[in-house]
Every structure is written in C-alpha cells, then in structure tokens.
Amino acid sequence: MKKIINTPNAPAPIGPYNQATLIKDTLYVSGQIPIDPKTGELISGDIQAETKQSMENLKAILAAADMTFEHVVKATIFIKDMHQFTQINEVYGNYFNPDTAPARETVEVANLPKFVNVEISLIAVK
Numbered sequence: 001m002k003k004i005i006n007t008p009n010a011p012a013p014i015g016p017y018n019q020a021t022l023i024k025d026t027l028y029v030s031g032q033i034p035i036d037p038k039t040g041e042l043i044s045g046d047i048q049a050e051t052k053q054s055m056e057n058l059k060a061i062l063a064a065a066d067m068t069f070e071h072v073v074k075a076t077i078f079i080k081d082m083h084q085f086t087q088i089n090e091v092y093g094n095y096f097n098p099d100t101a102p103a104r105e106t107v108e109v110a111n112l113p114k115f116v117n118v119e120i121s122l123i124a125v126k
Contacts, residue, residue: 009060011035014113019061027065031078031121032057033113047084047117051091054120059095062124069095071124075104078119082108088118 005020006012010032013019020029034043034053037060043053062068079088085106096102102122112119 007064010057027124029122031119074123
C-alpha cells in the first residue's frame, strides 16, 4: 500500500502528482525546483541559491516522512547548463556525508518546469 506524503514546508505540486510516495520503507520524492514554499516565488539568478532552495524543499519532504538525507540512496539532478555542475555540486555536497552519499546521476536537459535551471529528485529508504 502506498502513502502519499505532502507538506506545506515544500512547494505544492504544479501538476497531477504529489511531493512524495512512500511504499513500505521506500520514499520516492518528486523532482523539486527552486520555489520558496513560503512565498510561492521562484528563486532565480544564482545557481547556488537555486540549488539550495531545491535541496531545502527535498529536506522538508524527507522530514515529513520522518527521514533525513542519510536515508537517501539515489538522487537525480537535472540541470539546464552542465557548465554550472561545479557550483551545483558544491551546494548539493553540503547535504550529504561523503562517506555515505547516495548514488547519483546528473543530466543536462533543454528545459525544466517553469524554465528553472535545476531540478533534483530522490529515492530514500528507511
């Protein structure tokens, strides 16, 4: 049986999906973009600020499922410009212990929802 996870501490979905779905001990977190959940406004203009907001949104969803970044086993980062990889990676790395960091792929794409520069999704296991 699946349990839907939604929290007001992360942006509301902008389509027919939920923030996350919990199946047994596995949490599938929808891609998060840099929307400030308090204001509903996009964070833009600074890729590190955009990445931080995306990560904070993910952190809030993990917390709503009683998990942390230590539970994350897989991450996917979608970016609009691979030249920003180093800046994104610097911020992303602050959320994980390097010794237990999850598997990950980073993919450059033509466009993302709301034409943001970064979107990050996770899979976590408790």
